[in-house]
Amino acid sequence: MEALEEMVGTSPVMCAVFDSIRKVAQTDMPVLITGETGTGKELIAQAIHERSRQKQGPCVPINCGAIPDTLLESELFGHERGAFTGAVQQKRGKLEAAADGTLFLDEVGDLLPPLQVKLLRFLQEGTFERLGGQRTLRVNARIIAATNVDLKLAIDKNLFREDLYYRLGVMHIHLPPIRDRGEDTTLMAMIFLKRAAVFYRKPIRGYTSEAINAIHSYSWPGNVRELSNKVRRAVVMAEGDDITPRDLDLTCETLQPEDSLASLRAAHRRIEVELIVKAISLHRGNLTRVARDLEVSRTTLYRKLRAYKLEALVSTGAPRSAPLRIA
Ligand SMILES: Nc1ncnc2c1ncn2[C@@H]1O[C@H](COP(=O)(O)OP(=O)(O)OP(=O)(O)O)[C@@H](O)[C@H]1O
Numbered sequence: 499m500e501a502l503e504e505m506v507g508t509s510p511v512m513c514a515v516f517d518s519i520r521k522v523a524q525t526d527m528p529v530l531i532t533g534e535t536g537t538g539k540e541l542i543a544q545a546i547h548e549r550s551r552q553k554q555g556p557c558v559p560i561n562c563g564a565i566p567d568t569l570l571e572s573e574l575f576g577h578e579r580g581a582f583t584g585a586v587q588q589k590r591g592k593l594e595a596a597a598d599g600t601l602f603l604d605e606v607g608d609l610l611p612p613l614q615v616k617l618l619r620f621l622q623e624g625t626f627e628r629l630g631g632q633r634t635l636r637v638n639a640r641i642i643a644a645t646n647v648d649l650k651l652a653i654d655k656n657l658f659r660e661d662l663y664y665r666l667g668v669m670h671i672h673l674p675p676i677r678d679r680g681e682d683t684t685l686m687a688m689i690f691l692k693r694a695a696v697f698y699r700k701p702i703r704g705y706t707s708e709a710i711n712a713i714h715s716y717s718w719p720g721n722v723r724e725l726s727n728k729v730r731r732a733v734v735m736a737e738g739d740d741i742t743p744r745d746l747d748l749t750c751e752t753l754q755p756e757d758s759l760a761s762l763r764a765a766h767r768r769i770e771v772e773l774i775v776k777a778i779s780l781h782r783g784n785l786t787r788v789a790r791d792l793e794v795s796r797t798t799l800y801r802k803l804r805a806y807k808l809e810a811l812v813s814t815g816a817p818r819s820a821p822l823r824i825a
């Protein structure tokens with residue numbers, strides 16, 4: 499299935515996103531895709547590539563956050579023989595591999611400043627040198643970048659170059675979290691349920707009204723990925739015809755607004771959950787960084803993750819009165 503067809507959504511915000519995908523796909527300009535973890539940034543990058551003029555070419559992904567800083571330049575731009583100890587032969591980087599196609603720079607916010615300069619030059623002039631190389635190379639590759647960190651904040655902290663941000667973000671697609679997509683969440687929950695029921699061969703008809711309400715009031719910090727995982731889990735766990743809140747196990751739901759007045763303890767809990775979820779998303783589950791950011795020890799962090807039932811995060815609307823069934 500094509501990536502764009504795979505994407506579920508009928509809310510106005512998502513229709514605007516689909517529209518942007520079709521429009522930017524027609525151009526060769528760089529695209530910046532932003533959004534919280536699990537909102538579909540990679541799927542969108544694929545959708546753009548599949549509809550672009552470079553669709554016959556490769557779509558080469560590179561995750562700038564997952565590669566050690568010392569290796570990233572060579573991974574991205576390649577190196578010449580002898581460029582560093584161990585560089586026994588010349589190597590082409592991902593940028594060259596993406597020739598006549600698309601380079602998908604995931605977690606672009608993790609690029610260190612010297613590489614940001616090199617990327618900016620490529621975007622402006624289409625040229626670069628391999629690590630340790632003198633020869634200037636030219637490659638025709640479209641750049642699509644994605645990030646789930648706030649690049650404006652990174653600019654304020656001098657971690658990200660403003661000129662690169664504007665160059666990358668001429669075409670900017672922002673994916674809203676699913677809690678801002680209205681009925682799309684229910685729609686996705688139904689579609690994922692249908693698929694999982696077929697896959698696990700379980701005769702499940704739909705959701706109880708309580709389950710739908712739980713889906714609506716949960717904050718979905720892990721967005722579509724979390725929704726899809728929770729639905730799959732629910733299908734496996736379900737014993738009845740309809741999925742219940744218990745099958746879904748949305749135990750780390752953020753507290754309702756009225757709870758914030760209930761007690762200091764509830765308010766404290768809500769703030770802690772919010773901050774922890776944000777930090778985990780920002781650091782993509784790297785608990786050492788999360789603990790450092792929140793200024794707690796890893797032991798304390800683990801204890802809180804357990805207490806708030808947030809462990810699952812690391813490893814990986816309107817109320818209704820009737821059950822919702824697969825049509
Ligand atoms: N609108 C959608 N409809 C259906 N499935 C979707 C939609 N958006 C995303 N998905 C699915 O959700 C999962 C997460 O999407 P994806 O990997 O693109 O998110 P991401 O924003 O890149 O996340 P991260 O920031 O964690 O890398 C994938 O399995 C993807 O296919």
Ligand SMILES: [Mg+2]
Binds near residue numbers: 539540604
């Ligand atoms: Mg991704």
